[in-house]
Amino acid sequence: MNSKFADTPAPDAIQELVARQAILGHHGEVIGYELFAREEASGPLEDPFLCSARVLIKTFSVFNIEQLLGGKPAFINFTNSNFDEKSLELFPATQVIPEFTITEAPTREFIDNILNLRKRGFRLALDRFEAAPWQIGLLKVVDFVKIDAYLNEPSEWEAWIQLVRKADIANTPAIIATRVETQIMARRCFEAGVDYSQGYYFMRPEIISGRSLAANQHTIFNLLNLLAEENPVGDIEETFRRDPGLSFQLLRYLNSAGLTRGQEIDSIRRALILLGRHPLQRWLTLLLFASQGARKTPLLTMAATRARLAELLRERSPKLDAQPMALHRSFLAGMLSLLDVCLNQPLPELLDELRLSREMHAAILRHEGEDGMLLLIVEAAENGDIEVVRNVGQALGLSVADITNMSLESMAWAATLK
Numbered sequence: 361m362n363s364k365f366a367d368t369p370a371p372d373a374i375q376e377l378v379a380r381q382a383i384l385g386h387h388g389e390v391i392g393y394e395l396f397a398r399e400e401a402s403g404p405l406e407d408p409f410l411c412s413a414r415v416l417i418k419t420f421s422v423f424n425i426e427q428l429l430g431g432k433p434a435f436i437n438f439t440n441s442n443f444d445e446k447s448l449e450l451f452p453a454t455q456v457i458p459e460f461t462i463t464e465a466p467t468r469e470f471i472d473n474i475l476n477l478r479k480r481g482f483r484l485a486l487d488r489f490e491a492a493p494w495q496i497g498l499l500k501v502v503d504f505v506k507i508d509a510y511l512n513e514p515s516e517w518e519a520w521i522q523l524v525r526k527a528d529i530a531n532t533p534a535i536i537a538t539r540v541e542t543q544i545m546a547r548r549c550f551e552a553g554v555d556y557s558q559g560y561y562f563m564r565p566e567i568i569s570g571r572s573l574a575a576n577q578h579t580i581f582n583l584l585n586l587l588a589e590e591n592p593v594g595d596i597e598e599t600f601r602r603d604p605g606l607s608f609q610l611l612r613y614l615n616s617a618g619l620t621r622g623q624e625i626d627s628i629r630r631a632l633i634l635l636g637r638h639p640l641q642r643w644l645t646l647l648l649f650a651s652q653g654a655r656k657t658p659l660l661t662m663a664a665t666r667a668r669l670a671e672l673l674r675e676r677s678p679k680l681d682a683q684p685m686a687l688h689r690s691f692l693a694g695m696l697s698l699l700d701v702c703l704n705q706p707l708p709e710l711l712d713e714l715r716l717s718r719e720m721h722a723a724i725l726r727h728e729g730e731d732g733m734l735l736l737i738v739e740a741a742e743n744g745d746i747e748v749v750r751n752v753g754q755a756l757g758l759s760v761a762d763i764t765n766m767s768l769e770s771m772a773w774a775a776t777l778k
Contacts, residue, residue, distance in 0.1 A: 379744040380771065382658050383435065383536060383558045386550055390658050392457065394435040394558065396744060428768065430661075430775040435459045435485055435504075453481035457504065461487040465494040474501060486533070491520050500529040506558075509549055510539035521553045562658060563701050577703070579603045580648050585715050587641045596640075597629045610635075613643060638688045645695045649702050662742075663698040664774035669741065670694035670734045672766040677756040680730055693723050693731040694738055741767045 380393040437459045448458060458477065474484055478501065485504035489495050490512070499505065505524055507517045517537070524535055537549035540559035549557055579599065586596050600607045607628055614631055632640065645667075649660040671691040674680045696716075700707035711721055723731035733752055740748035741763060753763050 379742060379767070380434075381558060382562075382662075383556050384562065384658060385556055388562060388658055390430070390432055390661070391556055392433045392435055393429055394437070394459070396437070428772045428775060429455065433457045433483070437461060437487060439463060448477065448482070449480060453477075453483075457483050457485050459485040459487050459504075459506070460502075462492070462495055462498065466498070471501075485536075487538075489520060489524070490516075491523055496523070496527070499524060499527050499533060500531075502533050503531075504536055505533045506536045506538050507554070508539055509537045509545060510541060510559075514548065514552075518552045525553055563662070563698070576603070576606065577648065579606055580644050581713060583644055584641060584648075587637055587644075588715060590637075593629060593632055596632055597627075600628045600632075609647070610643075638684070642688065642691060645692060648699070649695070659698060659702050661774045663695050663702070665770045666697055666735075666738050666742075667691045667694035668773045669738050669767055669770035670731070672770060673734045673737060673756065673758065673763070674730070676762065676766065677758055679755075679757045689720070690731050690734055693720060693735060696720075697724050697735055697738075737763060 380395050382390045383392045383394065385391055433455055435457045439461050448456065458474075460474070478484065483503040484501065485506060486495060486498055486502045487506045489505045489507050507520055509517055521535055525532065534555040535553065536556045536558055537546075537554040538558045540546045540549055540557045540561045543561050546557050546559075546561040579602070583596060583599055586599065600610065610628070610631055614635060635643070646660070646664065649663050668691070670693055671687050674687055674690040675682050680686070696711070696714075699710050703710060708721075708725060711724065719729055720731070722728035723735060726732065727736050733756065737749055737752050737756075737758075740746075740752070746760060749763055750760050753760060
């Protein structure tokens with residue numbers, strides 16, 4: 361079988377948008393990411409192999425895979441007609457899970473090739489499972505089965521789940537529900553027996569009326585407001601003094617981040633002065649997401665990625681103000697754009713409670729102003745909407761290639777957060 365890398369145009373001649381989507385467990389833990397791409401000239405790449413090959417080569421060659429994927433595997437899509445097992449062997453079996461969309465009965469050659477991949481340690485995924493005879497026959501050689509919960513009726517995919525569960529095979533593959541768009545659908549999928557879920561449901565929370573913030577969250581909100589209103593450092597210090605746990609976290613952060621500059625920290629006031637108002641506001645915003653516990657880790661990663669990407673877009677745009685205050689504002693806009701998801705409350709109410717400026721409200725809620733344009737690009741990059749990325753990016757003097765590189769850089773940065 362001939363490698364298709366030879367037919368791939370030079371990377372500089374192609375402008376692609378690289379995106380990823382998390383695959384989550386019952387409690388919101390990330391078990392892997394699917395990587396995909398969009399080509400500027402024609403949108404979605406028609407050849408799944410070229411799409412995946414370009415993404416993997418660019419991503420794995422430029423970035424530290426541990427930072428980008430956080431130790432989780434990357435699912436990459438192929439079809440049984442566009443597949444080269446020799447090229448796949450260039451990548452680590454522990455980090456790459458080939459995901460096959462089988463549109464017709466596979467050949468004997470294809471079966472032999474994926475069996476060779478298994479012998480080399482690769483885990484395999486079967487995409488768009490709909491109980492076709494050849495798909496059922498592949499259950500014994502794959503580790504994951506993906507079922508589209510959006511395209512198919514629940515009665516259909518619930519029956520397919522039971523078919524997989526009851527299959528007479530030695531090792532039953534794990535089931536992933538894909539294109540899960542709401543929490544209600546996610547709950548139904550898990551109740552029906554899926555192991556993992558993929559989609560944007562965790563970004564569209566159910567709004568729980570009257571739900572109150574935890575004590576620690578209230579403290580963080582109060583501190584953010586004190587900082588926004590430029591209150592004296594004494595007022596900020598007093599708020600920290602009332603929350604020993606938060607004070608300890610602040611001191612531990614200063615030490616672990618190497619920000620003490622060799623100085624002894626003998627008081628909260630000294631720590632606050634050493635850190636500075638804007639970095640403190642940034643740290644508290646990150647902490648607001650991180651305080652949700654392990655279940656919300658994907659949200660922290662997503663929000664931090666948005667924040668860093670918005671900041672980088674402003675910093676590298678030749679048409680925007682890149683002064684520290686402006687960069688700080690863009691970072692917060694990106695971070696706060698997912699605050700409703702984090703706290704399961706309406707975003708306008710949360711922004712009002714934080715007493716943010718009208719400009720910040722308009723940027724986050726209606727994509728107005730410079731920061732609103734940056735959020736448009738950020739969200740389009742997440743969804744692989746290359747037309748929006750290209751058009752808004754041009755207005756800011758940024759190419760799709762520029763934005764793709766910044767997006768990957770942001771993912772790598774967010775993956776390092778603990």
